[in-house]
Every structure is written in structure tokens, then in C-alpha cells.
Amino acid sequence: MKFASLIVALSFSSLALADDVQVAVGANFNAPMKIIAADFEKDTGHKAVVSLGTVGKFFAQIKSGAPFEVLISSDKETPDRLVAEGLAIESTRRTYAYGRLVLWSAKPNYVDAKGEVLKKGAFKHLALANPKLAVYGAAGQEALKHMGVLDAVQSRIVLAENITQAHQFISTGNAELGFVALSQIVGKDGGIASGSAWVLPADLYPQIKQDAIVLNLGRDKPAAKALVDYLKTPKARAVIKAYGYELD
Amino acid sequence: MLNPSDFGAIWLTLKLAGLTTLILLVVGTPLAWWLARTRSRLKGPIGAVVALPIVLPPTVLGFYLLIIMGPNGPVGQFTQWAGMGLLPFTFGGLVVASVFYSLPFVVQPIQNAFEALGDRPLEAAATLGARPIDAFFSVAVPLAKPGFLTATVLGFAHTVGEFGVVLMIGGNIPDKTRVVSVQIYDHVEALEYAQAHWLAGGMVIFSFLVLAALYTLNPTGKKK
Incomplete structure (x- = not known):
């Protein structure tokens, strides 16, 4: 009984301010994203629901109407293509890391x-x-x-x-x-x-610029924008740096 | 249209499926015979092991094969000791994996056919002076022919359709481990849908024809 009322209380309290964000994350960012998602939930009340995979696959899925609201990409080309296809919002794009x-x-x-x-x-x-x-x-x-x-x-x-x-x-x-x-x-x-x-020294391969962007489905969702912006906060940047990425 | 690497993948797939089916018929027949005739308490557990690949996701099989056949796994240590190197990323490794993966599809139809025989034909053969091994080859095997046909076709077709295990232990090497299903996956992932259609459509037609031929030539249910 107590447990049930706790659940009810919790779900009502989160309903008011918090939201779930469906986010597609490139495989290389798995480990830091776990920490960042936990911090993000603690700091904003929003919950990032993470799907891991290759960005090429995500591109095809998003094109076919997959329910993602944010893409944390392993490259900048996939966000480029999504913007060109009218599936993502250019003004929300942030470069959150340079891969090594x-x-x-x-x-x-x-x-x-x-x-x-x-x-x-x-x-x-x-x-x-x-x-x-x-x-x-x-x-x-x-x-x-x-x-x-x-x-x-x-x-x-x-x-x-x-x-x-x-x-x-x-x-x-x-x-x-x-x-x-x-x-x-x-x-x-x-x-x-x-x-x-x-x-590897940086001159041996083309720079791996990793961009995050809000997708069309996340357009009217403050939590989606909040997640992309959260990647640029000092707290998130410290995590990203600790995992060996370069920052700008 | 199909390009040379598609044809390479098709040839490799047929080779893999053919070899796997052959091995399974040799290994699976005595196993099916034992399972059909035994009263041992081990019948349940062994039958369950044979059936495992039907219910386990290919990721489980692939994951454990990668570990068992790796340098620190028991099979890997044996193959290294025997001078064969390691099995993952080789055609031989795919054959071993496929034998496990398609085992139930060969053993179970043969086992069912043997069980359907009952004891009488063999008792009759024994009365006429046939030794058990004679009775097996001249009575049991011919009578179980529909079971062998089903086993051969299903074993072959199921190996052609294998994907998850190959993806996990194959390493996608042209002409060695890049089979048709992996080639299709690559085309789809790279958004080369036109090329994917040629292979994927071909796979659907092939599988349909094989199964249609099996069920037409070898109707189950009504035994003469």
C-alpha cells in the first residue's frame, strides 16, 4: 500500500516538470553518456532514454520515422544529411566533442x-x-x-x-x-x-567532429533542447574530457 | 545488378551450407538414431542440448563461440595446440558454428522418422538373421528416407539463412566469411537499397522454391 502510494506520488511529481527524451547515441559515446544522462536527470529532472548504435543505421531509421528526438552523433556528416532532408533543426546543433x-x-x-x-x-x-x-x-x-x-x-x-x-x-x-x-x-x-x-596523431586521419542535434520530433520539447545544451555545460565537458575526447 | 562481390558471397554461402549439411548428416544420423532408440536418462538433457539453437538468440551462440574459440577459450587453446590457429574469422570457424546452429534442423527430422518406424521392422530383420548394423542400413535408413530429405533441405536452407552468428564471429572478410546475409546487411546499412534488393529478393525466391519443393515432394501427415 505504502509502495503503491509512493509510486503514485513520484509519477505525479515528475509529471509536472520532467520529460523523457528519446535519444540516439553513437556507439563510441556509450560510456560517457551513461554518466551524463544520470547527471542530466539529477540536474534537470528530465530523463534521457538512450538507444545505442551506428549513426548510419540511425539515419535510415530516423528517415523512416523512428521516434528519436535527439541524435548524439559520432560525426558531423549525419547531422548534415538530416538537416538537408529536413529531419533535424540546424539551429540546435552543437559540436560536443572531437573523437580520438x-x-x-x-x-x-x-x-x-x-x-x-x-x-x-x-x-x-x-x-x-x-x-x-x-x-x-x-x-x-x-x-x-x-x-x-x-x-x-x-x-x-x-x-x-x-x-x-x-x-x-x-x-x-x-x-x-x-x-x-x-x-x-x-x-x-x-x-x-x-x-x-x-x-594516433591527429594528422593521420580526418578530424572526427562529433555533433549533437535536435530532431524534428523534439522540436517542441524543451527537454530535447536542454539535453543538447547540457552537453556544453562545464560538468558534462569534464566528463567528455575524462573519456579522452578533445574539446573546442 | 549483382556485382562480383555479391557472386563471391553467393558461392561462399552455397559452399558453407553444403559442407555444413554434409557434416550434419554424418554426425546427426547416429545421434538421431540414439535419441530415437535409447531408454537412457540422458535422452532428455541431450535432446535439449540439440534443440537449444532453436530457442537461443544467435547473439548468445555467437558471443559464446567467440569466447570459447578465442585464444583463452578451451576450443581456441586446443586448435592452437593442434597447429590450426584460431577459428574465428575463418571459413572453418563458420563451418563449426553452422554445425551447431543447424544441428536441430537435421537431427530432429531424422529422429522423428526413426521413432515412427517402431521396433517391428528391426525385429523382423533380426529374425531373418540381419546383424544390427545391416538392419540399420538396409531397413531403417531406407524407411526413414523422407526424414533424411527433410533434414537435408532444412539443414541447408537454415544455414543459408544464418546471419547473427556469422556477423559475430565472421569478421566480414570477402570470400572467406562474408556470406549473402551479411552482404545484404552491408548493402542495407550503407543505404544501397537497389543492390540489397537483388540479393534479398533472390533469397526470398530461393527459400520459397526450396521449401515448396520439399513440401510438395515430401508431404507429411499422410503416410502410405
């Missing part, structure tokens, strides 16, 4: 500080998110090209559907190394949580 690419192995001392392992390593499998579908995959491919090793490693590349799966291929040891986002492997102290990694 790492070459990572679950084995300690496997990846060296200059990525020489790509030229000399006797690895059998190099995991890469599908460059056709994922920004970090495309960035990895560009870096390989830039280093002049793409042809040499091409036959050893295993493609993952997104960087979450690339991480899985590497962490289970099935691929000796591969490209992931720094945010996926960063530890509590800001270093690498496990294994060995090389954070």
Missing part, C-alpha cells in the same frame, strides 16, 4: 608508442569497424593509407559492424589488435585501462 582514434591490443606491450607494430607485427587479424558504416572505421582506414601500410594489412583486416564489436573482437583476443575510440579503453586515471595502445 587509437590502435589497441588486449595484450600488454603489444602496441608500441609509434604504431610500428602495423609495419612489423606478425599479427593475423586487425579489427576495424566497417569504414562504409562507421566514422572511426573510416578514420582507421585513412590512417592505414596515410602510413602506407593499407595494402600490406588489407588481407588481415576483419570488419566489425561498429566500434563496439571491434572492441569485442580485440578484447576477446581473437584479433590481436585493432582500431577503436579512445573513449572505449580509457581508464579511471586517464590512461589506458588494460592492454597496450597507441593514440
